Amino acid sequence: MxxxxxxxxxxxxxxxxxxxxxxxxxxxxxxxxxxxxxxxxxxxxxxxxxxxxxxxxxxxxxxxxxxxxxxxxxxxxxxxxxxxxxxxxxxxxxxxxxxxxxxxxxxxxGLTRKLDEKYFQKVEAIEFAVKYDDARDTEGIAKADIVLIGVSRTSKTPLSMYLAYKGYKVANIPLVPEVPAPAELFELPKGKCIGLIIKPDSLNAIRKERLKKLGLQPHAAYAKLDRILEELDYAEKIMKRVGCPIINVSNKAIEETANDVMDILNMQKSVYSL
The missing domain is CATH 3.40.50 (Rossmann fold)
Structure with a gap:
């Protein structure tokens, strides 16, 4: 040998x-x-x-x-x-x-390793957003960096994915009058939850278009203005109980809303680090 x-x-x-x-x-x-x-x-x-x-x-x-x-x-x-x-x-x-x-x-x-860590952090955040999308598992509320709440069609899911691409772990919770909001929501520390609202007429148009794409009648209860007003009123009450910042997503691009979310997070970190 x-x-x-x-x-x-x-x-x-x-x-x-x-x-x-x-x-x-x-x-x-x-x-x-x-x-x-x-x-x-x-x-x-x-x-x-x-x-x-x-x-x-x-x-x-x-x-x-x-x-x-x-x-x-x-x-x-x-x-x-x-x-x-x-x-x-x-x-x-x-x-x-x-x-x-x-x-x-x-x-x-070690800079290459740091770049790799950022990549894996991003992948982990995207997997987190998928797992805890639309209140599939309320355990994600406590684990998330950000919890988004709002009525249906306020861009919670695409916003969650966009923020995940930026490295944030995001859970999102739909607010529906007939479904009690998760108790974990009211136990969150200040600055982790953000509420998303929208103008009633904008939401009405979005929901009608959604029903149309699904092959359903546009006059279903989901898209009726009185139903929308009821949901928005309920969502506002929940947001007040939580005490979270609120962003109006009417006519906003996802990127613009995401920047607003990140600005709020940075501002909250500055406040609580004092």
Whole structure:
């Protein structure tokens, strides 16, 4: 059995980039058996010194992904002194970016991981919005960043999804006179619940169009003005009990309403952080 060739990987972050590249290159040398030894979160010259001594002893290659210049300079200096082949995977491309875009990099490790975390946070928020849409599960009320309440056709669901795309966990609750509002709604801390209202004539037109698309008669009770007034009156009473901010969504785009919601949240955070 042939002796394994050792490659040392160093990173001031996780080191996934170095691992992926080294494995891709090593796979091309079929007759060789490689052992990859990875050291993540390198933060000092002492960390580097340990690897340099091991790499010299094992006659190994050192591959690294450093964005912190001090670490990179120290490793290059020591590798040169010990006659060790050290490969910098990031600097060639980083330098092209600097020259092309005339910008300096942040030199902060772990930024890729932070971007990934934002992506997964967004996915989690979207799954949350789907799960707790239209009061399917009232347990979501306590877990949500935002709880939207309002009568049917006040854009609660599309607004929930839009806010979820922004990373907020949103639950929405329809307010119907015949259905008692969830008790959890009245236990929410201030600033978590937002009420959505709409002009009666606007809601009347929206509901008639909705019935038409469903192939139903536009004069059904759902779209009658007296029914709409009853629902809006009931919703207003609930919103007053909850004590939540209210947004009028009449003739507003989802993006505009979402900005209003986020403005309210930011204002509430400022108030309660004082």
């Amino acid at each position: 042939s002796q394994k060739e050792i490659v040392y990987l160093l990173s001031d972050s996780i080191g996934e980039t170095a691992e992926f590249v080294v494995k891709a290159v090593a796979a091309q040398f079929i007759e060789k058996d490689f052992e990859i030894r990875q050291t993540s979160h390198v933060s000092s010259a002492a960390d580097i010194e340990q690897i340099i001594l091991k790499a010299k002893k094992d006659d190994s290659i050192v591959v690294y992904t450093f964005v912190i210049d001090e670490l990179k300079d120290y490793l290059n200096k020591r590798a040169h002194e010990e006659n060790i082949d050290a490969v910098d995977l990031l600097s060639p491309l980083m330098n092209v970016f600097i020259k092309k875009y005339n910008r300096e990099p942040a030199h902060k490790p």
